[in-house]
Amino acid sequence: MSRGVEKPLVPGPDDWDPTDPKELGDKIKKDTLEAFDRTAETKREAFLAELGESGESRDEGISQAQIEALSEALGIPQEELEKRISTIEVGGKSGEELISEIERAGMKVGDHAKSILKSPEFVPGEKPEQTTLVRLTVADLGFTKGATLKEIYTKAKELGLELCPPDTGPHLRLQTPEQPLERASFVAMNPIADSHGALSLFLVAHGRGARWLSSDWGSPERLCYPEDEFVFAG
16 A cells, blocks of 8 residues: 655754754854843842832932932032932833934944843833933942942942933933043943843943943942942932
């Protein structure tokens, strides 16, 4: 009796040939990146759970009483502290729109910053809102020999400061074209994993011949120098 024509095996989307060097390499790369993503997300969730911080402070501002209390707690004259407080408009634009606007303005967006802006973890505000920002160095917070990111965030929370919305960095880049040369400000925010799975923060900087929206390591154990400047939400 004839068996007829057998249908060839059609590989499914997850099938791969372990004897093919290219497929083996692609499989190892895929598995490694997925492992990095899981590790980064676990670390990020643990970090934020410990802080009890949502990072979604929008449109609340900072009162005069808060400024006075912050001035006293930090030992910074009120007049000087007020110079470090500013208000920008945050929200209402997608990651792709922000990349385009920054580049059209003649400024640069780093590759890792682009990957953050394209990440599903990057959720911008639905509409433009005013956000009050406070610029402080690590030394201002009392860490004259440096501190970890976890220590910095914890201290800021004790002082009544909050993490910035995730889209603060690109909007700050757009709205501060006059940023002085060699000035760099880390954005205190919920860290977002970049395309390599590394937890990252936005960095708004002026150097290397351009004004940049860049990114830097945002793991809780990251050590920051006393002179490093952070931008917090008031």
